[in-house]
Amino acid sequence: MIAVLPFYSTQVLEYTNFLYWSFAVVAAIILGLVIFFTYRYTTKYKAKSPTDQPQSGSVSHKFEVFALITASLITVFFMFFTVQSMKEIQTIPDDPKPDIIITGHQWWWEAEYPNSKVITSNEVHIPAGKKVLLALNSADVIHSWWVPELGRKIDMIPGMTNYMWMYAEKPGEYLGTCSEFCGMQHARMRIRVIADDEANFKKWQEEQLEPVITEGSALFEKGRNLFEQKTCTNCHAINGTSYNENIGPNLTHFASRKRFLGDFKEVNATNLRAWLHDPQKVKEGAKMPNFILSDQELNALVEYIIHLK
Numbered sequence: 001m002i003a004v005l006p007f008y009s010t011q012v013l014e015y016t017n018f019l020y021w022s023f024a025v026v027a028a029i030i031l032g033l034v035i036f037f038t039y040r041y042t043t044k045y046k047a048k049s050p051t052d053q054p055q056s057g058s059v060s061h062k063f064e065v066f067a068l069i070t071a072s073l074i075t076v077f078f079m080f081f082t083v084q085s086m087k088e089i090q091t092i093p094d095d096p097k098p099d100i101i102i103t104g105h106q107w108w109w110e111a112e113y114p115n116s117k118v119i120t121s122n123e124v125h126i127p128a129g130k131k132v133l134l135a136l137n138s139a140d141v142i143h144s145w146w147v148p149e150l151g152r153k154i155d156m157i158p159g160m161t162n163y164m165w166m167y168a169e170k171p172g173e174y175l176g177t178c179s180e181f182c183g184m185q186h187a188r189m190r191i192r193v194i195a196d197d198e199a200n201f202k203k204w205q206e207e208q209l210e211p212v213i214t215e216g217s218a219l220f221e222k223g224r225n226l227f228e229q230k231t232c233t234n235c236h237a238i239n240g241t242s243y244n245e246n247i248g249p250n251l252t253h254f255a256s257r258k259r260f261l262g263d264f265k266e267v268n269a270t271n272l273r274a275w276l277h278d279p280q281k282v283k284e285g286a287k288m289p290n291f292i293l294s295d296q297e298l299n300a301l302v303e304y305i306i307h308l309k
């Protein structure tokens with residue numbers, strides 16, 4: 001029996017899928033039987049007239065024993081495979097070297113790649129066809145990482161690091177969501193994992209490591225100066241500059257991402273401007289302060305940030 005199961009460890013998902021579908025099929029059969037017998041006996045022994053009294057009958061002792069043994073066997077069967085699959089899914093080396101460190105923040109994700117030193121936010125790139133070890137923790141409250149197509153769900157707990165394997169068989173975009181209530185914008189703490197083939201993943205990492213542009217049009221330069229004057233640098237890091245505070249999302253190559261604010265809004269000048277103009281209006285409760293920027297200041301800051309490709 002064990003031999004037919006997909007124990008092969010890169011196929012963790014097949015394993016969980018196998019368990020899921022076995023549970024679903026057995027549960028559906030039992031549900032069907034319950035509905036069938038409920039219907040059958042409620043019609044068979046229905047009172048024939050208003051004065052008809054219920055008859056006391058006897059239950060087959062053999063049937064009771066049969067039902068008890070069957071239910072116990074089903075329970076033991078599933079318990080065995082559940083424990084096996086938990087072990088299989090959660091085999092973490094004693095000295096784990098994570099490929100990606102993911103930190104949950106209210107309400108966005110930080111992703112750090114210790115091997116390449118890439119730091120990004122919200123859009124997590126992984127190589128397809130390769131098991132990736134994630135280290136997960138939180139900067140504030142409990143969050144929970146869950147991309148159903150790529151593996152298990154796991155809590156992210158402040159002061160503690162949890163590990164899990166993630167595996168995408170094919171390149172593509174995989175969506176998930178924070179799965180532990182973490183405050184006002186919990187529902188807008190979405191996850192987007194982009195699985196690239198090997199060449200594209202390498203290319204993406206190289207692009208992320210390239211220094212950001214520091215010179216541009218007059219408006220761009222005004223925006224860059226404002227970024228410092230308005231103390232954006234107190235929270236946001238941009239690699240390759242002197243801004244290195246990782247309190248808010250790392251903005252290096254911000255404009256190379258498709259979406260921002262925890263995958264809530266598309267990255268474009270209009271959305272960025274609305275966000276900088278009044279963060280609370282866009283995402284109520286967000287930690288980003290309102291800097292009460294004038295129209296000219298907004299234009300300049302947008303011009304700067306939207307060029308961080």
Ligand code: CUA
Pocket residue numbers: 104105107142143144178179180181182183186187189
């Ligand atoms: Cu983070 Cu819910």
